[in-house]
Amino acid sequence: xxxxxxxxxxxxxxxxxxxxxxxxxxxxxxxxxxxxxxxxxxxxxxxxxxxxxxxxxxxxxxxxxxxxxxxxxxxxxxxxxxxxxxxxxxxxxxxxxxxxxxxxxxxxxxxxxxxxxxxxxxxxxxxxxxxxxxxxxxxxxxxxxxxxxxxxxxxxxxxxxxxxxxxxxxxxxxxxxxxxxxxxxxxxxxxxxxxxxxxxxxxxxxxxxxxxxxxxxxxxxxxxxxxxxxxxxxxxxxxxxxxxxxxxxxxxxxxxxxxxxxxxxxxxxxxxxxxxxxxxxxxxxxxxxxxxxxxxxxxxxxxxxxxxxxxxxxxxxxxxxxxxxxxxxxxxxxxxxxxxxxxxxxxxxxxxxxxxxxxxxxxxxxxxxxxxxxxxxxxxxxxxxxxxxxxxxxxxxxxxxxxxxxxxxxxxxxxxxxxxxxxxxxxxxxxxxxxxxxxxxxxxxxxxxxxxxxxxxxxxxxxxxxxxxxxxxxxxxxxxxxxxxxxxx
Numbered sequence: 001x002x003x004x005x006x007x008x009x010x011x012x013x014x015x016x017x018x019x020x021x022x023x024x025x026x027x028x029x030x031x032x033x034x035x036x037x038x039x040x041x042x043x044x045x046x047x048x049x050x051x052x053x054x055x056x057x058x059x060x061x062x063x064x065x066x067x068x069x070x071x072x073x074x075x076x077x078x079x080x081x082x083x084x085x086x087x088x089x090x091x092x093x094x095x096x097x098x099x100x101x102x103x104x105x106x107x108x109x110x111x112x113x114x115x116x117x118x119x120x121x122x123x124x125x126x127x128x129x130x131x132x133x134x135x136x137x138x139x140x141x142x143x144x145x146x147x148x149x150x151x152x153x154x155x156x157x158x159x160x161x162x163x164x165x166x167x168x169x170x171x172x173x174x175x176x177x178x179x180x181x182x183x184x185x186x187x188x189x190x191x192x193x194x195x196x197x198x199x200x201x202x203x204x205x206x207x208x209x210x211x212x213x214x215x216x217x218x219x220x221x222x223x224x225x226x227x228x229x230x231x232x233x234x235x236x237x238x239x240x241x242x243x244x245x246x247x248x249x250x251x252x253x254x255x256x257x258x259x260x261x262x263x264x265x266x267x268x269x270x271x272x273x274x275x276x277x278x279x280x281x282x283x284x285x286x287x288x289x290x291x292x293x294x295x296x297x298x299x300x301x302x303x304x305x306x307x308x309x310x311x312x313x314x315x316x317x318x319x320x321x322x323x324x325x326x327x328x329x330x331x332x333x334x335x336x337x338x339x340x341x342x343x344x345x346x347x348x349x350x351x352x353x354x355x356x357x358x359x360x361x362x363x364x365x366x367x368x369x370x371x372x373x374x375x376x377x378x379x380x381x382x383x384x385x386x387x388x389x390x391x392x393x394x395x396x397x398x399x400x401x402x403x404x405x406x407x408x409x410x411x412x413x414x415x416x417x418x419x420x421x422x423x424x425x426x427x428x429x430x431x432x433x434x435x436x437x438x439x440x441x442x443x444x445x446x447x448x449x450x451x452x453x454x455x456x457x458x459x460x461x462x463x464x465x466x467x468x469x470x471x472x473x474x475x476x477x478x479x480x481x482x483x484x485x486x487x488x489x
Contacts, residue, residue, distance in 0.1 A: 018173070019079065022278075023126070037098070040360070041122070044374065045118070045371070047118055059148070066171040068087075070083040070110065077338075087113065088113075092116040096121070097382070111137075126277070131265070142373070143366075172272070172276065199407070210406070210432065211379055211402065214402075214413075215375070215430070216427060217426060220426070232392070237301050240416065241284075243412050243419065244354060257286060261356045262284055282308045347385075350384075350385040355386060356389045358389075360391065361394070376394075378402060382404060390404075
């Protein structure tokens with residue numbers, strides 16, 4: 001009998017690995033309303049060949065075996081072990097970032113590779129890796145794909161720069177390696193952060209995710225930020241806050257800060273090549289004031305960046321997070337209790353920010369293969385508390401600003417894009433959503449239709465439940481009658 005399993009080099013038969021510090025909370029808080037799945041995509045110049053893409057994925061997993069794992073729920077912790085099955089490559093057919101992993105369904109891979117015409121999508125469950133780790137893995141897949149397409153070997157310089165480097169420490173827990181560096185004397189008592197303003201709106205169905213991507217010229221965007229003496233991340237954070245202040249916030253009665261949650265890649269800062277999670281977190285908040293200008297918002301954002309984006313800041317953050325899991329008694333608390341506690345802590349943390357913004361930065365790819373890629377994109381899955389998220393990613397002179405949304409209100413996106421247009425930025429928009437109704441009456445009718453559909457689905461579920469209950473009672477009654485008849489005879 002032929003063994004259909006695909007052996008992946010680098011992972012022995014007895015391989016297992018604990019989750020890194022950032023990953024530990026992910027399985028506990030993941031469901032259909034918060035899948036904790038994100039996507040990095042590459043748009044090619046030519047149609048994707050799915051057969052060659054499958055071969056490329058198999059080759060990439062041998063180069064980076066850290067992705068060839070599955071996730072198990074143990075008695076005291078979650079852990080990875082080797083997955084020797086053959087990962088599928090499928091044409092995209094569902095909404096982006098739909099759930100990948102659920103407790104009790106632990107045999108599958110923690111990533112999903114799909115294609116659609118000229119687009120290659122790599123979706124990853126956040127327990128496995130972060131944005132930069134996923135982007136590197138996608139780059140390796142694409143390099144393998146182009147080498148198979150051309151019938152050539154991988155360039156040696158590419159293997160040295162990408163493959164050898166990342167494969168060597170691909171499954172390292174860089175949080176654990178870099179913990180204990182801040183020192184007890186440097187630790188500061190964390191101030192309690194206030195509850196942030198939250199964007200509201202009519203929510204879509206469970207798995208529906210609206211995606212809007214604005215393609216921008218990289219050189220002009222950088223020039224716009226530099227005019228304000230700001231980095232790209234500073235400028236975009238300020239623009240997001242400013243846009244929220246001028247759209248959804250002005251209709252709110254809450255006097256709360258608008259806070260951007262900003263993940264920060266720590267690999268360069270700490271000299272890591274891990275493919276697992278290794279990022280820090282910074283909260284960029286501004287409390288709106290009457291008459292506040294964009295320049296004032298940007299000034300407060302820059303001050304926050306200056307105070308937080310330091311090695312010392314993230315050393316303290318790593319020590320605080322890793323220190324909790326190293327408390328002796330915590331190690332032996334059953335995982336279901338840990339899950340419950342982490343859900344509570346996560347819900348509290350989510351109240352402290354308004355929107356997540358992730359800047360993947362400038363992507364690169366070796367030539368001449370790089371000419372076959374038009375652009376890279378990144379998008380984040382929705383969550384229960386935060387219906388909108390934003391990402392930024394650039395390749396050559398094209399920058400992709402992508403919004404994901406679980407609500408039907410796109411006033412934030414419209415305002416922000418109009419601001420960029422007013423600054424002379426050329427914008428090209430693509431979306432997976434149908435055009436919005438033009439008139440207020442049509443919008444109202446559309447909302448009423450959605451509410452009616454939702455109510456109808458609830459009613460159907462109740463009816464089905466009642467029917468099942470009635471059928472169960474009937475079966476019990478029949479069983480009792482049969483037993484009674486048997487005794488009587």
